[in-house]
Every structure is written in structure tokens, then in C-alpha cells.
Amino acid sequence: MRTCQINPSILSADFTNLERELTRIHTADAVHVDVMDNHFVPNLTIGLPVVQRLAEVSSLPLDVHLMISDVDRWGPGYAEAGAASVTFHAEASAAPIKLARDLRAAGAKASMALRPATPIEPYLDMLPELDMVLLMTVEPGFGGQAFLDLVLPKIRRVRRAIDGTGLPIALQVDGGVTRETILRAAEAGADVFVAGSSVYGTEDPAEAVVTLRNLAARTPVSM
Numbered sequence: 001m002r003t004c005q006i007n008p009s010i011l012s013a014d015f016t017n018l019e020r021e022l023t024r025i026h027t028a029d030a031v032h033v034d035v036m037d038n039h040f041v042p043n044l045t046i047g048l049p050v051v052q053r054l055a056e057v058s059s060l061p062l063d064v065h066l067m068i069s070d071v072d073r074w075g076p077g078y079a080e081a082g083a084a085s086v087t088f089h090a091e092a093s094a095a096p097i098k099l100a101r102d103l104r105a106a107g108a109k110a111s112m113a114l115r116p117a118t119p120i121e122p123y124l125d126m127l128p129e130l131d132m133v134l135l136m137t138v139e140p141g142f143g144g145q146a147f148l149d150l151v152l153p154k155i156r157r158v159r160r161a162i163d164g165t166g167l168p169i170a171l172q173v174d175g176g177v178t179r180e181t182i183l184r185a186a187e188a189g190a191d192v193f194v195a196g197s198s199v200y201g202t203e204d205p206a207e208a209v210v211t212l213r214n215l216a217a218r219t220p221v222s223m
């Protein structure tokens with residue numbers, strides 16, 4: 001068994017009662033908070049004031065996923081708000097190395113996300129600046145989309161590159177993670193899994209988290 005984490009996305013939760021929705025995923029490793037600006041992605045969710053309140057009331061660490069433009073300017077504020085990790089999109093950052101350093105300096109883990117069609121290769125030399133890499137397995141913007149199997153080879157390439165650094169960099173996948181697709185993502189080398197609809201869409205979200213984590217932990221990485 002290896003160590004895997006399940007971070008449910010509150011994008012699929014009831015936005016009128018987020019505090020209660022957090023208690024329904026008490027078995028999770030962290031809560032994944034999707035921030036969208038209707039500019040970097042064609043959808044709008046929540047922003048800094050809500051994330052600040054979530055950080056105050058949540059007993060789970062906040063895994064904040066910023067799908068916003070001009071993230072070099074706005075990203076560090078989410079670290080200052082108390083997020084345990086802040087993920088920015090490589091496609092939205094003009095200076096990703098500076099931003100990763102700013103996030104760490106503000107007390108958060110620094111994480112960089114790539115859309116499905118964005119290659120990792122231009123960013124390999126900056127892996128030591130990061131605590132996590134997020135590979136999108138759907139086009140970002142909406143929950144409930146189908147997992148893109150075409151990202152599996154990139155998951156394997158990033159797994160190998162992370163292993164090559166010898167650093168404890170997490171490899172997160174986000175989008176379309178279900179009891180079925182988590183097996184393929186885990187086998188390819190992911191170790192942190194975001195799941196929205198496959199957790200909040202069930203009768204017992206806390207139990208769904210445990211089931212997903214067990215499935216991933218029992219799946220050996222196969223290069």
C-alpha cells in the first residue's frame with residue numbers, strides 16, 4: 001500500500017452551506033477549493049473573501065486551485081489567507097518561478113497546474129521550486145466532465161521527472177476522477193486525487209473518500 005490523498009472539490013457541494021458541506025467530507029486529506037474568474041476559464045465561482053472564511057472554519061487544510069488570470073498578482077493573497085497549498089496555472093503566470101517563491105514565502109505550499117494540452121517539458125527545471133504539480137484531466141472550468149485518458153502518458157512523464165529530483169513533490173490529478181479512472185491515474189503515478197461529483201454526488205461523501213483512497217493506495221505505480 002502506498003500513501004495517497006483524496007481532496008474532494010467543493011465545486012460539487014451546496015454553495016449555500018459550505019460549512020456543513022465540509023463536515024460531510026471529514027475523512028478527506030484536504031478540501032479542494034476551485035477559484036474561477038470567468039476569464040481564464042468560462043465559469044465563475046468564489047474568490048478571496050470566501051476562501052478567507054473557509055480557512056477560518058475548516059478543520060481540513062485548504063487546497064486552493066486558482067483558475068484565474070493575472071495570478072502573479074492575486075495568488076499570494078490566497079497563501080496569506082491561510083491556504084495550505086496554492087495552485088496556479090502555468091498558462092496564466094508571466095513569472096512562475098517568482099510566483100512559486102512568493103507563495104512559499106507567504107507560508108503555503110507552491111503548486112503549478114497544467115491544462116491537458118500543456119506540456120511539462122518547458123517547466124522541468126523549475127520542479128524544485130514546487131511542492132506539487134497538478135495535471136488537469138479535463139479542460140478546467142466545470143465539474144462532472146469525463147476523464148481524458150490522453151493525459152496518462154504525461155502523468156507518467158511527470159512521475160519519472162519528480163522521482164528524478166529525489167524531492168517530495170506531490171502529483172495531483174483533477175477532473176473526471178471516479179472509482180474507475182482513479183485506477184489508471186494511480187497506476188500512471190498520481191498520488192493526490194481531486195474528486196468532485198464522484199464524492200459529493202453520492203449518498204455518503206465521507207465513505208466515497210475512503211473507498212477512493214483505498215482503491216488508489218492498492219494500485220502500484222507501473223511505468
Ligand code: DX5
Nearest residue numbers: 009140141143144176196197
Ligand atoms: C474543474 C475543477 C475540478 C472539478 C472536478 O475545472 O478544477 O476541481 O471540481 O470535478 P469532477 O471531479 O466532477 O470532475
Ligand code: ZN
Nearest residue numbers: 034065174194
Ligand atoms: Zn480543481
